[in-house]
Amino acid sequence: MESLPEQVLRHIVDVHCHPTDAPSISAESMERLKITVCAMSTHKADQSLVRDLATSYPTKVVPCFGYHPWFTHTISVGLRSSKYEHYRELLLGDKDSSPETISAFDELLPLLPEPMTLDEVILDLRRNFASFSSTTAMLGEVGLDRGFRVAFDYHAFPRRLSPFTIPLEHQLTILEAQIDLAVELGRNVSLHSVKCPLATVDLLNKLKIKHGPRWERIRIDIHSCSMNPQVWTALQKGHTNAFLSLSTVINSRSNNMKALITACSSNRILIESDFNDIDVCTERCIEMLKIVADVKAWSTEESWLEGVPESDWGVVRRLEANWKAFRDGGEKL
Template sequence: MAAAKWPRSVLEHVIDAHCHPTEARAVSAESMERLEITVCAMSTYHGDQSLVRDLALQNPVKVIPCFGYHPWFSHLISLGTVTSKYEHYRHLFIGDDAEPSAEKVSAFEELISLLPEPMSIDEVLEDLRHNFGLLSSTKTMLGEVGLDKDFRVAFDYRASPRRLTPFTIPLKHQLLVLEAQLDLAVELRRSVSLHSVHCPQVTVDLLNKQKSKHGQQWEIIRIDLHSCSMNPQVCAALQKKHKNIFMSLSTTINGRSSNLNALIAGCPSDRLLIESDYNHIDACTEKCIEILTLVARVKGWPIEDEWLDKLDDGEWGVVRRLEANWRAFING
């Protein structure tokens, strides 16, 4: 059923657990007026934290703001004293290689002129605290944060087409940036939207470490493995061990995988969420309807054609079930 055919009374209960409306373009007042679902708007680097904040302040009913620093931009963050911009980036991309290839030397020399001065991790955490404080009355989240083993740094991320360098960001650096943000999430009791690509064991080890480190405080917050691309068996084991781990799926990313149906089927029914993972607000509803429809089919849940206030649990449809999951997720 196309989004246009869904009644507004049902759409009002749909939550898009992960999208990027401020990434592609300015979000118009007309687009927000047309929007009938609730969206969790992610930030990713220093430049878009304020965009997400302003969107949420202007649309407090429809937008849940999510503040965080994405692994793709973690090279812009310094973990210690910065002696120079040049040395910071050379350490990350060249490391201890005494004789880097000509390709790397050439790429680095071009890239360094395009990169900003690095932010310190203390500045990052202060920025997050500031934004969480300004929107303390809303269900703000930490996001998007995470790990990505294979992402290659672009010369200009905003360019189209995007030209890539030969450099990846060391996982050790990504981990330290992520752990600092997760510590803050635990302290402030914020749920987390977590990116994990091509590093399942590192992610599993990290989550186990956080559980051991924070104990009951870790259990209070909720972690969403967004557009989860892990093996379904790995996910099942992870969710069995960690009762605070949810999974959100999208056709935008997961639709490329043959594991999508298995991920839906294997996820505990009370810890499944849906998302668009899209960067155009006008398309978020349609993308959510796509994954909702698939979830309903795989789980054998009916799709509501009207919203009834009082129903027994056995009569719940896909939207009501996922809305209940969302409430459990965001309330911790």
């Protein structure tokens, strides 16, 4: 992958990546990093890892605190119950189960953690946000995923999946509570949405009515957006605070990637790596940047000059302006 000079790289923002997921992260790799990255957390154990990374590299890392839909089964939304009762009710429900399903549940249960309560999750997020200003920390990664199945061991490779999915209503309850906190604190959101575009749109419409003018204070980024271009067009018309970001690791699998770039307003598009190896994030972002430049017919800066008129901006300047509008929220838009 052809790189870009350091003076250009300093203006690129990877709006969604997972560097604390990789054992390869090191002081040397962080020193080599020339772009800015938004580091996502996803479950209980990595909230502190993201916080520590951002504290160590405040000019390079935007910390993002949140609980990913893949781990929402570990959160109880009601009164605290026993581990068995929580997971049995959530994963098995009231339906008659086959012997194979019961056997899978019996194998999975000892591998699952004691559930947290939703109140504990919100308190944890509130504490982390208190350590960072509204422009230096956001909510993420949170969202909805209709297709995910709970893994027997998430960190194993290859990952063996159980037959159990997490009910969408359970995911929605946890997501809404997290976004409610983001609205209260004026925090932007990196949102995961897989195989549930209508549920995502319905929730955003509900939150817009629920929070009124405060909804416009925050920005929502649909990360690695895989929505139909027509769905996205309607969403960006209905929500002036909605952005999308794209990654080659996810979006290059889709036939509608270029149509989605075309449909997205030029001031609402962002780029990301969605990668866990910090040494590869820059390369993945440059890949996506050049695809956006090609589709939008924007030039790519090969050097950096100050005072360039907007009419002569290339893709890096345009994406940087989009990031600043996203980062700064309603007051600056």
